[in-house]
Amino acid sequence: MKKSLFLLFFLIFSSVFADDAAQKYDEKSFDALFKAVSKHYSKEELRKIVEESLVSDELTEKNLAFIYSPLSIKKQAENHETYFTKLINDETVKAGVDFFEKYKALFCKIYAETTVEPSDIIGILNWESKLGLVTGEQKIIRIFAAQYFFGEKINNTLVKSGEYAKDGAMSIEAGKKRVERLKKNAFSNFKALLIQAKEKNFDPNEVKGSWAGAIGFPQFMPASMKFARDGNGDGKIDLFVMEDAIVSVANYLKLHGYSEKGNVAAFKAYNNDRIYAEGVKKYSDAIKNAGVKAGSCVKAESVKGSDASN
DSSP states (O other): OOHHHHHHHHHHHHHHTOTTGGGTSOHHHHHHHHHHHTTTOOHHHHHHHHHHHSOOOHHHHHHHHHHHSTTHHHHHHHHHHHHHHHHSSHHHHHHHHHHHHHTHHHHHHHHHHHOOOHHHHHHHHHHHHTTTTOOOOEEHHHHHHHHHHHHHHHHHHHHHHTGGGSTTOOOHHHHHHHHHHHHHHHHHHHHHHHHHHHHHTOOGGGOEEOTTOOBTTTTBOGGGGGGOOOSSSSSOOOTTSHHHHHHHHHHHHHTTTHHHHOHHHHHHHHSOOHHHHHHHHHHHHHHHHTTOOTHHHHHHHHHHHHHHHO
16 A cells, blocks of 8 residues: 555544544434344443444554555455465465365365365365464454444545546546445444344454454354354354364355355355456365365265275
8 A cells, every 4th residue: 555545544544533433423324233233232332332443543544545445446356366376376285285184074074064165165265364374453343333434434535635536546436336335334244243242242342353354264254154153063153263164164155056056156155256266266176186175085984884894
């Protein structure tokens, strides 16, 4: 991110995330959020959480600068292009094979129940978090709060500052529609995070994730947590536990057309970006060629059955 743009966002958020932010956010938007979570929170509880979420920090400002830039979509596509060499190479393929062997029993069980290929699950986990190595340090509620309450204000400032006039920037009209989508998605994830916090007894202001607000090894957004599953049988769902992450990815793919439409269509449901889907498939194919095959599960079971009968 260019220094001038970051400075612009610093000035924007220094104003937006002021100590009296509670007096600046839209009451109509607050009331809509309260209506969605009123079974779990009083107005006073919710207002305190919202005010705590509207706090500035350098990482949040940097991530919001990236999200709201009129060049953001273009930059995200360019980033995905660079991931090909970073995430698909001899080292990562070996890591994928080793990962399969470590959790082979679980992968075989999942394949028997869902027909989701182990290589496709590993492909998602590699692309999302490099098999759990990179999960993000962003306090995600701050991203959702800013997008929900201040997205239009941020965008209007960018229009006035000339960011939309730069080469490669989307049109102002496209930017306005995108801000509306961001607010709608932020509402959905903000609501889901708050409800989950009550149901699972955690502080929503302390949950950390990616620049976009995604959580854990599979990088689920809070609104997608309904697809998460318990993979190790401890009665809890924790996406920072690899068994839970593996089973959750499999469940998501299964419920998003994996068997009916194919793996690429399911990858696009996970992240609707052409390059993302191509990258996951390329890595999946690479580790499959290196030995990560569901067929090995069948062979293992056959050998086990043969031994048992002798």
